Amino acid sequence: xxxxxxxxxxxxxxxxxNLQLVESCAHLTDEQLQATMVGAFSTIIETWRHIANSEKSxxxxxxxxxxxxxxxxxxxMTLVEVTAQLRETGDxxxxxxxxxxxxxxxxxxxxxxPRLVPKTIMLSQALYHAAEHREQIKAIMTQIGIxxxxxxxxEYFDQHDxxxx
Numbered sequence: 001x002x003x004x005x006x007x008x009x010x011x012x013x014x015x016x017x018n019l020q021l022v023e024s025c026a027h028l029t030d031e032q033l034q035a036t037m038v039g040a041f042s043t044i045i046e047t048w049r050h051i052a053n054s055e056k057s058x059x060x061x062x063x064x065x066x067x068x069x070x071x072x073x074x075x076x077m078t079l080v081e082v083t084a085q086l087r088e089t090g091d092x093x094x095x096x097x098x099x100x101x102x103x104x105x106x107x108x109x110x111x112x113x114p115r116l117v118p119k120t121i122m123l124s125q126a127l128y129h130a131a132e133h134r135e136q137i138k139a140i141m142t143q144i145g146i147x148x149x150x151x152x153x154x155e156y157f158d159q160h161d162x163x164x165x
Contacts, residue, residue, distance in 0.1 A: 007097045014127050015090030016160075017151040018055075021134050022048060022083050024149050025141075033079070035144045040136040049077050051133050052085045058126040059089050062096055062119050065106045093126060 025033065025044060033045040041047045053070050060068040070077075077085070100123060105116040138148035149155075 005098070008094055010127070011090070011094045011097050012160075013153055013156045014130065015087075015094065016156050017134060018051070018086045018090060018130060019083065020149045020151055021137060022079065022086060025137070026079055026083070028141075028146065032144055032146065035140050037136075037140050037143050040140055041133055044137055044140055045076075045079065047133050047137055048079065048082045051130050052077065052082045052089070054129055055089045055093075055126050056085060058122045058129075059092050059096070061106045061108070062100065062122050063092070067109075093123065097123060 025048065028044065034043045036043045041050055053068070056070075057068040060066055100119045102118065102120060104119045106119055106122060107114050108117045109115075110117075134151065138151075141148040
């Protein structure tokens with residue numbers, strides 16, 4: 001693992017976690033991708049679409065202050081498109097993390113009221129929003145008899161431990 005600053009390491013783990021899990025979902029059948037459970041956001045595929053579009057929106061707000069809204073006339077993203085978008089936004093979040101200053105804010109429509117929100121909060125939301133939904137996807141996978149990948153930081157460290165070897 002290349003030694004780097006703390007936030008960048010956390011974001012590399014975030015990107016890796018998204019990609020590990022979404023790539024494991026590439027082996028699921030269409031029926032399995034439609035699986036859901038009580039307490040989950042939606043089906044596996046809809047949750048992935050939600051994660052990908054939300055992450056793109058958080059990143060867009062960080063970059064230029066504008067919320068991303070996927071055009072309604074586009075067909076739903078495929079898992080391949082979700083994967084590509086998560087790879088792109090993951091890379092960009094890593095790039096932008098070191099540029100964000102604690103005092104930088106963005107205007108967010110908060111239930112009809114514009115509010116100044118620190119960009120650091122947008123970054124935090126990107127991380128924890130995805131983590132919560134990844135756990136829901138993993139629970140659904142377990143429920144349908146598929147063992148999800150281990151996404152713990154320990155596993156990430158084990159796979160990226162070049163600096164210790």
